[in-house]
Amino acid sequence: MGTPRIALLIETSRGYGRELLRGVVRYARLHGPWGFYVTPGDFLQAVPRMKSWGGTGIIARVETPAVARAILASGLPTIALGLSDEQLRPESPLSRLSEVVSDSHGAGRMAAEHLLERGFRHYAYVGSRGRVWSGRRLDGFRSRLRETGFEPHVYAQPRPRRAAADWEREQPALAAWLAGLPRPAGVMACNDDRGREVLVACLHAGLKVPEEVAVVGVDDDELLCELADPPLSSVVLNAEAGGYRAAALLDRMMRGDCSEPQRLLVEPLHVHARRSTDIVALDDPEVAAALHFIHDHAAGPIAVPDVVEQVVISRRALEQRFRKATGRTVHDEIRRVRLERACRLLIETDLPVARVADASGFGRVSYLAQSFRQAFGVTPARYRRRLRDGVPDPPDRP
Template sequence: MARRRHVALMVETSLVYGRQLLHGIIRYLHSHQPWSVFFELRELGAAPPAWLKDWRGDGIICRPTNPGLADLFRKKRIPVVNLNDVYDGLGLPAIESDHVAIGKLAADHLLERGFRHFGFCGFSGHAWSAKRCEGFQAALGAAGCSGQLYESPWGGPSAHPWEKEQGQIGAWLQGLPRPLGILACNDMRGQHVLDACQRMNLSVPEEVAVIGVDDDVLLCELCDPPLSSVVPNADRVGFEAALLLDRLMAGEKPTRLTTLVPPLGVTVRQSTDVLAIDDAQVAAAVRFIREHACAGINVDQVLSQVPLSRTILERRFRKYLGRSPQAEIREVQLKRVKQLLAHTDLRLERIAELAGYEHPEYMSVVFKRETGLTPGQYRRASAGRE
């Protein structure tokens, strides 16, 4: 019988992202040769354990990797998969959430709601925050918009007193045009922005809409109002990290230094549940589409809800949303299909029914045309099997 490999897991359990990474690792181990795992509960940012310097195991999955640890790992010549997203250029095989894609997804979410003024609230000195800002600004630029930036250090009240921080965020928000869409670099930052809005008597989401990242359900629901959030695929990051480590321990060379895992989507809560469209009739039409697209509606049914001709409705949709009413219906349906493919095992016939398609074959044709993937390919990719 082959000896079980000894693997150390250095992943924080204090935040939902770390716990989901561990779920992905567990999911991999349940379907592959198990490891003998050394693991201890950790806080985010905790110092490396004292035992690491003399540890003689077979491999490590490490989230708090920094330049010093990267040098230690190279000296020890032990296979390591790096899950750090604070530092770039450490020279170790890494699996990361695609932070640029996360920023783009948040921008698309706010743009779809009609916002044309934006801001990004981040943490300085963290690569993941900077990349989310980069993706956010790139998507805004493609839409002919731009966003204002606010950053401060991550370090808690001792590094940056909260009363001062709250006042600075509030002053920043007050100086921006409204209605305003804000991407907070994570859910914790989103809570900071919402608290500052309360302090400055800014209405959320009517004046300021806020979206975070990580979809930490407890934190998002504790916010007032509940915080919308981009959902990274941390489970798949963990799964891919375990798969890569197994290959490294078997003597394989990584095919690429860094593998990026795209986000799953957006969980919409009250903090962005608004349409920032200065046209009551278009807003009513968009709301009707988003509530009923998956019932299989058509443009004639949309026109029955607003006193506009088809030509005028088309013109106003293109002005505010950059697409036609029919394209908006298709966009809502495709988002529903993606959600069901990623999070359920439903058959395509049932998914087509729930997304408002009469025939699953037509749904598959539209899905491939719009995404470049078949429904099966998308489902496998979302589950980490491609």
């Protein structure tokens, strides 16, 4: 087979799309060379003339019937991105394509957990009309909140008229809706674009962020999040590894080694906390003080007695009030925060596992490994290979 030539119909204007592309390029550098067709832009893309171009494979977001027809007519190995429920129906020919899809339900649950940890009693969701992943993120957000007895307020987006005027027309409606929420409220936006719009609407409504409304988005588009006012917290998706796995699957398909449709899931990793959710909204000041201390010092050698020293009540009283407010013990919260930090260090750095154990507060590698097996069923090294490097675990030795 000659040099593979791949059409990438992926939105370059979004952080999620760019991370997927980065993973595809990383695979091509290691296993190529590959040639690419890519056009900068948003969700709407066009399929090139694959025969005259010499295309051998496609990775695409199928946004329109025209794109679907062109892909199916090409007969080339294709991996679709995030097919809709309608496209996945058995009678649809698109349902027979392999697919890369973000775990939107899991992202919604993770955003809910992030806000629950901050002690809110009121929650809300702002989505995007017509986006299947937005609905799935709402389902995950709502399901996690219902487990703890909460029900989110859900924003009803006005129907669009003219694309250029949509946000200008919607902004006062969203601002009024946010102003009518009980406060303080934890708000999930379906992605970072929507999160930025929520922050702008809060400004126009005179709402303080995060004191009155805390906001978390999805995708962790770093530039978009850092330019927001205040900087936007966001769920990080494992998109680069997803792109790498998609390229590996397409490579097998082009070689004829894989004929059955596959479904690759892009997992949520953690929440990149920024100023938009930097608050503890608990009514109990002692529990709030304990949480602040744990979050600020869990990377050091702290234990439950160190937390108790920060409050003016007994250990027994703190444990009872802490469990009532958070659903966890003080020790469990220290371990949870340390695990979250260790996960980020494993994915985002090349630090040896021993250094990760020390930097996340576990101290000993054996304690870190034990905690990882209990929480995730794998060792720290396997967790890193699976989620950062996008490669499957090697088979266990007999």
